[in-house]
Amino acid sequence: xxxxxxxxxxxxxxxxxxxxxxxxxxxxxxxxxxxxxxxxxxxxxxxxxxxxxxxxxxxxxxxxxxxxxxxxxxxxxxxxxxxxxxxxxxxxxxxxxxxxxxxxxxxxxxxx
Amino acid sequence: xxxxxxxxxxxxxxxxxxxxxxxxxxxxxxxxxxxxxxxxxxxxxxxxxxxxxxxxxxxxxxxxxxxxxxxxxxxxxxxxxxxxxxxxxxxxxxxxxxxxxxxxxxxxxxxxxxxx
Numbered sequence: 001x002x003x004x005x006x007x008x009x010x011x012x013x014x015x016x017x018x019x020x021x022x023x024x025x026x027x028x029x030x031x032x033x034x035x036x037x038x039x040x041x042x043x044x045x046x047x048x049x050x051x052x053x054x055x056x057x058x059x060x061x062x063x064x065x066x067x068x069x070x071x072x073x074x075x076x077x078x079x080x081x082x083x084x085x086x087x088x089x090x091x092x093x094x095x096x097x098x099x100x101x102x103x104x105x106x107x108x109x110x111x112x
Numbered sequence: 113x114x115x116x117x118x119x120x121x122x123x124x125x126x127x128x129x130x131x132x133x134x135x136x137x138x139x140x141x142x143x144x145x146x147x148x149x150x151x152x153x154x155x156x157x158x159x160x161x162x163x164x165x166x167x168x169x170x171x172x173x174x175x176x177x178x179x180x181x182x183x184x185x186x187x188x189x190x191x192x193x194x195x196x197x198x199x200x201x202x203x204x205x206x207x208x209x210x211x212x213x214x215x216x217x218x219x220x221x222x223x224x225x226x227x228x
Contacts, residue, residue: 031215032215032216034215034216034217041200041222041224042221042222043202043219043220043221043222044155044202044219045219046216046217046218049215049216087154087155089217091215091217096143096160096162096166096168097142097143097162097206097207097208098143098206098207098208098215098217099160100145100157100204100206100217102154102155103154104152104153104154105154
């Protein structure tokens with residue numbers, strides 16, 4: 001079983017739509033959770049950390065459900081500039097330090 | 113501005129050549145990582161290092177080696193490049209602990225290697 005599972009999409013949505021991405025992880029000892037954004041042929045960049053209480057940054061809302069081992073990202077009022085691949089990342093602390101596990105990414109295209 | 117810098121953005125090499133990919137971070141991070149990213153396969157961990165001169169194999173270490181002689185620098189070496197090593201290589205670093213501002217992973221811009 002993969003450490004992190006993520007629906008690859010693609011998601012094609014019109015401007016202004018609300019879109020949600022989901023991710024599950026297998027290791028209940030995982031401690032930190034993130035959503036990264038990756039533009040075509042660029043490196044991943046941190047979009048949001050995900051906290052148990054949920055957190056919001058403008059049009060973006062991230063949720064964590066530890067009991068179900070489930071992470072979500074909600075994008076409201078989609079913009080053309082939101083088109084990218086969104087990576088779910090889970091961090092588990094081991095004796096060698098932080099270990100990061102990645103979903104395969106969900107592709108989003110926002111259409112005019 | 114914190115930074116992870118990879119020495120080469122684009123490289124073209126021939127089969128059998130030795131290839132060095134260099135990565136430097138200025139954040140005093142303990143952990144450094146090398147990933148490769150291929151379409152449909154996502155990011156796969158090649159090697160990581162949790163301290164100077166310390167290294168651990170990741171998921172796909174075959175055909176690669178690494179070197180970490182200084183804390184800020186982590187090198188990936190392809191001893192004899194092959195066409196199936198054509199890929200985007202991403203270096204990343206993080207602190208070794210958890211807590212506020214410690215669990216995040218910072219990436220370099222990537223090195224796109226083509227092996228002919």
